Amino acid sequence: MDYQDFSKSLLLHPGIVRIELLSEDIKKEIYDIEYSTENVGFFPVDPVGLIDVCSHDLKLILFCSMDFNMFTGPFMTLIDGKGEVIGHDILDNERDQYDSPDYVWLTSNLFFDMSLLTEYGVRCIMGSLPLDLDDLPNDIRPRVFYPSKATADMLNHRFGATGNICSTVLLGVNNVLF
Known part of the structure; x- marks a missing residue:
């Protein structure tokens, strides 16, 4: 083209x-x-x-x-220092699928699971x-x-x-x- x-x-x-x-x-x-x-x-x-x-x-x-x-889709993934996924972003229409007391919402569409948080730190992979x-x-x-x-x-x-x-x-x- x-x-x-x-x-x-x-x-x-x-x-x-x-x-x-x-x-x-x-x-x-x-x-x-x-x-x-x-x-x-x-x-x-x-x-x-x-x-x-x-x-x-x-x-x-x-x-x-x-x-x-x-x-148009998730593009942020939160991982700990060992490379384990502990959170990610979601589309607005998916919010009701992510209802847990362990979730900490950083923004209206980005969360991490507090139960997965370790001493290894966190970083965000932007895809x-x-x-x-x-x-x-x-x-x-x-x-x-x-x-x-x-x-x-x-x-x-x-x-x-x-x-x-x-x-x-x-x-x-x-x-x-x-």
Whole structure:
């Protein structure tokens, strides 16, 4: 598939307002922010989804409006120092399936199971998700990563994204040619 057709498919997707290429210089800045100690919060974050997206041949920045369907599946996993899963995020419509007195809710959709917490520490694995676009060939499978607020703010400032832009997303895809 050529880039022109792929970019048209992206812009026809609800909520995608603008597309920019992700250069190597900006990719390095993103890595610096995402792996920064100031960006960690109260436990370390491992942005494996960023590595996934950036491993693709074509890397893009998507500037999106409120119409963009952000989270189409779970992408955050909380693990302890031994690699055991102790929590994860859920979709809004799944909340009633996760009703336990052992669950500690960090946000409205991210919890950990207190009964699984050990002395080994906790970290958050941030994954990527598929982006389903209509009418793409089977070999075109774009992946998206939702960066931190600090990264999104940097990208919005760098590219002058204002107005109805409410989310900034990174996309990686193979088999798209210029």
